[in-house]
Amino acid sequence: MSDQLSLPFEIISFVVLGIILLFDLLYVVKRPHEPSMKEAGLWVGFYVTLALIFAGMLFWQAGPDYGQEFVAGWITEYSLSVDNLFVFIIIMARFSVPRKYQQEVLMFGIIIALILRGIFILLGATVIAHFSWVFYIFGAFLLWTAWKQATDSGEDEEEGSESGLVARLTKKLPVSEHYDGNKLRTTVDGKRLFTPMVMVFITIGMTDLLFAVDSIPAIFGLTQSAFIVFTANIFALMGLRQLYFLLGGLMDRLVYLKHGLSVILAFIGVKLIFHALHENELPFINGGQHIEWIPEISTGLSLAVIIGTLVVATVASLLSPAGRQAAVDARLAKDAERAKSDEPATDAERAKSDTE
Template identity: 80%
Template sequence: MPALPVWFEIGTFVVLGIILLFDLLLVVKRPHEPSMKEAGLWVAFYVGLALVFAALMFVFTGPEYGGQFVAGWITEYSLSIDNLFVFIIIMARFSVPRKYQQEVLMVGIIIALILRGIFIALGAAVIENFSWIFYIFGAFLLYTAYKQATDSGEDEEHAGDNKLISKLKSVLPMSESYDGNKVRTVVDGKKVFTPMLIVFVTIGLTDLLFAVDSIPAIFGLTQSASIVFTANIFALMGLRQLYFLLGGLMTRLIYLKHALSVILAFIGVKLILHAMHVNELPFINNGEHIEWAPEIPTFVSLAVIVATIIIAVIASLIRSRVIEGNEARDGVEEESSPAVDEGLDEAADEAGTKNPRH
């Protein structure tokens, strides 16, 4: 498969860099909690931008690369939405003022981009020289899918409880409260760090764990480092606004983690099949390629990913509505029970009998 045109890659990264810089400056100069309308417009803008880029990919690079980008972007975007659960927990745990949560998220996104850029470069170099790495990637994703499906979420609740955070608190002079969005402040004439530093470190560590999961997943859909990095950028852009837009909806997407588990397992199987197809390990099939191992086409991967996400979202919303309906009905019954009992008591007194409920 021919490489992506150099002018297309350079142009893409220049445009995306300008947009990210503008977004960062906007957050720094005007810290605030965005309204639902503002957050919705920004999310729509970034999703629309990704779709426009996908269309350009189809036009200038062909359907194969275009399909790889769309599949990779949707996968990374889905994983990023799941990551918002952890961000919400971190913000609540450290009581970050809503006004400054945008800046925290923006710093987290920048850290994520840097870490993922490093992981992508390393991953591309390893894949180029060692095709057997696909076996490891595939096995890792299958394990991750299992953990995703069976994890109760208790580990996420303690995202800030780790030795590094405890060490920072014991070594560095730390103030008890925030001072706006500052990382350092002055207390009693001494310069100290604010809890914002701990928040940034926690977000950074979380991003590192996310990168370990997500990079092998997208390399299962495309071996183009450029597409991998571009899909990650588009997935992370707008994540800050999505945090505020979906804040109340996140708890309703109860089947999202199961959908992501299915997607990761599917990509894990796809990676192992690809590893078998290009096999060079001497102790497997005498080092020969396993020709009968099927290669799953990009558009099949895209269809599976999209269908899984759609089914999970619809099922989540239906289940959430059923749960809310049951809770509302139970609440009505509890409120009405005393009145009903009182009415039965009065009727029983008039009839000279005993209320059967007692």
Template identity: 80%
Template sequence: MELPAWFEIGSLVLLGIILLVDLLLVLKRPHEPSMKEAGLWVAFYVALALVFAGAMFAFAGPEHGGQFIAGWVTEYSLSIDNLFVFIIIMARFSVPRKYQQEVLMVGIIIALVLRGIFIGLGAVVIEQFSWVFYIFGAFLLWTAWKQATDHGEDEEDTSENPLISRLRRVVPMSEKFDGGKLRTIVGGKKVFTPMLIVFVTIGMTDLLFAVDSIPAIFGLTQSAFIVFTANIFALMGLRQLYFLLGGLMTRLVYLKHALSVILAFIGVKLVLHAMHVNELPFINGGQHIEWAPEIPTYVSLAVIVGTIVVAVVASLLTPAASKSKLDARLEEDSRKSMHKVSGH
């Protein structure tokens, strides 16, 4: 069953309006949202995604509906992993909490643009060259292995990146932030603020995550519409989720391992699909490999959701998580104490 054109166009227009309103709210009133505010926004976006999934089931059937949910959960998980990097970037460049919403919103817009480009290119390539699934599958298996064996040692300082270093040398830049401004005046001259470096770093991070995430979701569905909407819903509410999770991010110690399992699973699924539709002359004489199984959508969904649930529960029960929770509580108490002292 195919989705009606009015549903696809109407969905994209509505999602575009919601993102625009979200952006205008950030620009109009930059602030650090409370836990309640962040929680309500995250709940709203999750509920919106579930309503959309219900509409997919109603208009396109369970296969497409299941593909959307599997894609959305996968992209949402990868987006949460992206938050870890955002936290590091914000800390290393000492971005004021009040203006972190603006930075996150810019990061989300960059991510949408980049993923839109990758989705368009991916859909065209897949339609013309079925063998690209072999490449996508191998790439995801390599990414899964790299993520599983990465213990954080190569979490390098982004300020030492060659592009960032060169940008600092050739672009006039102030030493301090000027609110959320990209440019300011120092000594009568217009110069850029460190916010430019933050945006460039966020953009580079988004590019790397787009390279990982797009092959992953194309392993679950070949519908460009489902791929794009799943990515939009995964990025919507990410800004509020950043403030809602806070110290919880450091407690999800097994999330990276879960993502490596999910990426490896989708990589295997892509390779099996490539074998099933094989047209390469040097593999099986260019004939389809009929014995290669096609993994059903409901199996993919069960593996993805099950892996994430196990990882979250295991993370919250591990002693390392308890220590992170205690450290976060001590840090919060210290911050409140300092605030009271400064208030007097």
């Protein structure tokens, strides 16, 4: 066991993860369908198990510090990715994406998210390596994001999915009124038009960009290893598509998740500012000297706070009257939407409705 990761290990890791993602993409493209609860659960379990195996390999290859940093980063990014699903649900509903093709839309979103996060990670690692004071900016940004996360009602996200920047970017695009399978282009009365799927992809891409800006500073507050940051993001996004179908209506009940995430982001923001003060080089703060008495928050403590906060937020959501009422409201809204489109309920939704 060494105190750092070898280059062959990093290369092999990226190759294997790339092959898995490619297989997942081809599976979605060649067999578009709405997965059953069993299928979605097996895939989510597979990806979570894969992440835990990878964490164990990091413990073995580079020691407990690397392993703990990966687990803390993966759980944080996974939690933020679950929050992404709320916005994806809004986008799918607003554009009335057929459930048969929602897997493909989600897979496209995941690929775009990986590309954008990869760019942000490379930029972030380069900046951190040369300017330690950037942790002040990252910390302040996370504190502001935490406050915004806790106080936003969610209506802005819903309204912004079609208006604002996306509307300005697409207002001159000739778009048809109806989908043509999963095609991006179609022919209507002899005219070549874009299908609404193009609007969905653009909206998903813009959403991913905003989430990348939020999530990358958060994980750099837990580790400064670009390899761990990137692999934690890959594992967080892998299985997100299946998690979308597995959680289903349960997501509507997680009413306190955003509050839990705001606590996590605020904690990491404070951790970053403490680290910046400990490594301080700014001349107008303590004369440019390190502030040694500022404590460094350990990765172990960070991991405990992250897991504990998520458990409390989830349990509180599931047991609270607000969570149960949110689930009922969401089910009634889905029933109304289905009645309007004459779309039959799936077996999983009928079973969930019976239990509620």
